[in-house]
Amino acid sequence: GSWTAWPASSFRRSRQRHATPEAIAAAERVLAIDRLLNEKPDEKTAADLERLAGECIKNDDLATAQRLRQEVVAVETGRHGEDHWRTQSAKRKLADVDTRARLAPDERRELREADAVIADAMALKKEPKQALKLASRALATRQRIYGKENSLTTIALRQVGLAYMNLGHLSQAQEPLEETVQIRLKLLGDRAPDTGNALISLAQLQERQQKLAKAAETFKRALDVYRRSGDAERSEVANGLHGIGRCLSLQYHYAKAAPYLEQALALRRKIFGEDDLATASSAFALGNCYLYLHRYTEAERLGLEALNIRKRILGEDDKDTISSMSHVMMVYRAVGEFRKAERLGRTALDLARKSLGDENRETAVCYSELGQTYQLMSEFAKAEPLVRRGLEIDRKLLGDEHPQTVLSFSRVAGLYIGMSDYEKAAAICSQALAIERRVRPESASCATVLDRMAEICLYRNDPAGAAKCCIESLAIRHKIYGNDRLRGRLAHLLLARSYFVRRQYVKAKEILQKELALRPADSPDRDLFDADLLDELGRVYLALKDGPNACAAFTQELAAREARFGKADSNVFSCIHRLALSYRFMHEDAKAEPLLRKSLERKLQNRQEMFGVLGERQQLRFESSRRTSLDAYLALSSALPIDATQVYRYVLDSKGAVMIHQT
Numbered sequence: 001g002s003w004t005a006w007p008a009s010s011f012r013r014s015r016q017r018h019a020t021p022e023a024i025a026a027a028e029r030v031l032a033i034d035r036l037l038n039e040k041p042d043e044k045t046a047a048d049l050e051r052l053a054g055e056c057i058k059n060d061d062l063a064t065a066q067r068l069r070q071e072v073v074a075v076e077t078g079r080h081g082e083d084h085w086r087t088q089s090a091k092r093k094l095a096d097v098d099t100r101a102r103l104a105p106d107e108r109r110e111l112r113e114a115d116a117v118i119a120d121a122m123a124l125k126k127e128p129k130q131a132l133k134l135a136s137r138a139l140a141t142r143q144r145i146y147g148k149e150n151s152l153t154t155i156a157l158r159q160v161g162l163a164y165m166n167l168g169h170l171s172q173a174q175e176p177l178e179e180t181v182q183i184r185l186k187l188l189g190d191r192a193p194d195t196g197n198a199l200i201s202l203a204q205l206q207e208r209q210q211k212l213a214k215a216a217e218t219f220k221r222a223l224d225v226y227r228r229s230g231d232a233e234r235s236e237v238a239n240g241l242h243g244i245g246r247c248l249s250l251q252y253h254y255a256k257a258a259p260y261l262e263q264a265l266a267l268r269r270k271i272f273g274e275d276d277l278a279t280a281s282s283a284f285a286l287g288n289c290y291l292y293l294h295r296y297t298e299a300e301r302l303g304l305e306a307l308n309i310r311k312r313i314l315g316e317d318d319k320d321t322i323s324s325m326s327h328v329m330m331v332y333r334a335v336g337e338f339r340k341a342e343r344l345g346r347t348a349l350d351l352a353r354k355s356l357g358d359e360n361r362e363t364a365v366c367y368s369e370l371g372q373t374y375q376l377m378s379e380f381a382k383a384e385p386l387v388r389r390g391l392e393i394d395r396k397l398l399g400d401e402h403p404q405t406v407l408s409f410s411r412v413a414g415l416y417i418g419m420s421d422y423e424k425a426a427a428i429c430s431q432a433l434a435i436e437r438r439v440r441p442e443s444a445s446c447a448t449v450l451d452r453m454a455e456i457c458l459y460r461n462d463p464a465g466a467a468k469c470c471i472e473s474l475a476i477r478h479k480i481y482g483n484d485r486l487r488g489r490l491a492h493l494l495l496a497r498s499y500f501v502r503r504q505y506v507k508a509k510e511i512l513q514k515e516l517a518l519r520p521a522d523s524p525d526r527d528l529f530d531a532d533l534l535d536e537l538g539r540v541y542l543a544l545k546d547g548p549n550a551c552a553a554f555t556q557e558l559a560a561r562e563a564r565f566g567k568a569d570s571n572v573f574s575c576i577h578r579l580a581l582s583y584r585f586m587h588e589d590a591k592a593e594p595l596l597r598k599s600l601e602r603k604l605q606n607r608q609e610m611f612g613v614l615g616e617r618q619q620l621r622f623e624s625s626r627r628t629s630l631d632a633y634l635a636l637s638s639a640l641p642i643d644a645t646q647v648y649r650y651v652l653d654s655k656g657a658v659m660i661h662q663t
Helices: 002-016 021-037 043-058 062-080 085-101 105-122 128-146 151-167 170-187 193-208 212-229 235-250 254-272 277-292 296-314 319-334 338-355 361-376 380-398 403-418 422-439 444-459 463-481 485-501 505-518 526-543 547-565 570-585 589-613 616-637 644-662
Strands: none
Touching: 021 043, 043 062, 043 085, 043 105, 062 085, 105 128, 105 151, 128 151, 151 170, 151 193, 170 193, 193 212, 193 235, 212 235, 235 254, 235 277, 254 277, 277 296, 277 319, 296 319, 319 338, 319 361, 338 361, 361 380, 361 403, 380 403, 403 422, 403 444, 422 444, 444 463, 444 485, 463 485, 485 505, 485 526, 505 526, 526 547, 526 570, 547 570, 570 589
16 A cells, blocks of 8 residues: 555656656555556556656657557547546557657656646646646647647647636637637547536636526536546536526525535535535535525524634635635524624624725625615614725726726615715716616626616605616516516516505506416515515506405415514514504404504614614604504504503603603
8 A cells, every 4th residue: 555655746846847757666566566466457547657657748758658558548449448537548648659659858848848848837826827828838738749639738728718717808718718618528528527517617617708598508508518527426517507596696596506516515525525625615605595484593503614714724814714704694694683694794894904005895795785784774874884885895806897996886886875864875877877878888797777767756745757778678678588577577576666656556567467376485575675576566456446356465474474584673663564454454454453553562662772873864764654553553543442541651652752752
């Protein structure tokens, strides 16, 4: 065992330098002993022979390299047969020795230099400019000597494409990566892992280009190649599974993405172990998927797993570690643990500012996410400078026309909507919309900004403007996605609201019923979005004086909100209030009274807990909502035998609180 372990470690060390003839001779003797001890040569024997042949080629000892590669061919043929991809690969490498032997010494030297250069280019992932320079040089040499349609030439060609992709030059990366796939399919066929590797690289480019459906299909083609090769437990298979899951997640198909990400994580754990960055990457992606599927316990566990691995290997001030902190913060935020989310978000921001600098893309994300946490806590005075700072950094680093900057504009507009400052929200959103119409008039991001503008128009009592934005948004989505209504659910909801405000109740009802009929099982906000649709539909039924259907809609909404938020959430009590009004409309006061009382008591409790942290506009809206509940309960008290002491306690409670606030 100790003897046969020696060659592999020697070869690994020799990647940085040429092995001496004496070292190669010693390694050959060790391999000879290994062959005597093992009656049947195995995969390790073939791999060691090939590595030793590679060292001989570095030293221009082609006779020894030829003998070793002939032995590799014999081993692979005996183990797999003539037609197996391993045997064919061994034969191509043997043919390369014959090709080199026929070349002039200067050409052989050029090829050896190209071999070394391409190895250096592969190691320079974080220095793409230098990698591109080296890979281009190696490609020129190999194309001149081998020609374009050669498997060794495609190694350099693929590295050129990867270097362009890492530089962000996506259009320039496309041709070399597509050409690599075409040549390898022609030369190697659809059973060779090298063909699968080329497909993986092309799929990663397509993902970067936002061609997500196409990328997912290319990843699947790569997996098919690996399965046909009979080598399904390799890191590239995990990369393919991870890529499919990521593409599906980016298309909001989280339920479909989860199985692929689960398989990727299991395979990476098996190949790399628990404490590896590839494992951390899979844990992070799967945790993010679980977050949007509302599987919060698993999302937190995986998020913390990724965070701890990255902390140990990269340190806590690394960009990926900080990104993991932001993910765990989002989980805490989703389950309502806002103080935990605030502490972790503040830590992430401090680390990002210290290690990456204030004007860094990851730092901008930390500003924005912490601001959103404060926004959900209704601490708008803390949220506003953070969200605006995230926007400022994006504008400086990326420019106003970048899609990420437009998203930051939209987030700031959302903050001002929460603050009830609709004029500021409209100004910010108009700026984003003007950019989208000028730069990307028929893009998904333009449709998203139009949805936000429609929401603002409704708050500003401009239903006609809202309807116009919704119709434009839906037209864009139809051009991009065809008849896929799932892409325009929010626009359809806002359009229904605009019809409702204009008292076009039948039109609103038709839209809402169509959307509810979709009920996508893998939508990230399925229950919550259905609740919004049911709420709007219940209001429409009340306007149409259809009490039974209104009660049915509000009852379903209540069940969905309780499942999502729990029974103590303020949204749940607002729904209870609407259900009570539906019963009153049907003159079922006995059913309405306990619901109205429950809603009123919760609003009084909320005022005691939250009133001090709300801005003036939020306080006015809150008091208006509470007064509506109080008036409804007072109106009901005359029709039912309710204790007058209880009724007047609510009145005095309310008036006392208002007077204290005014004072």
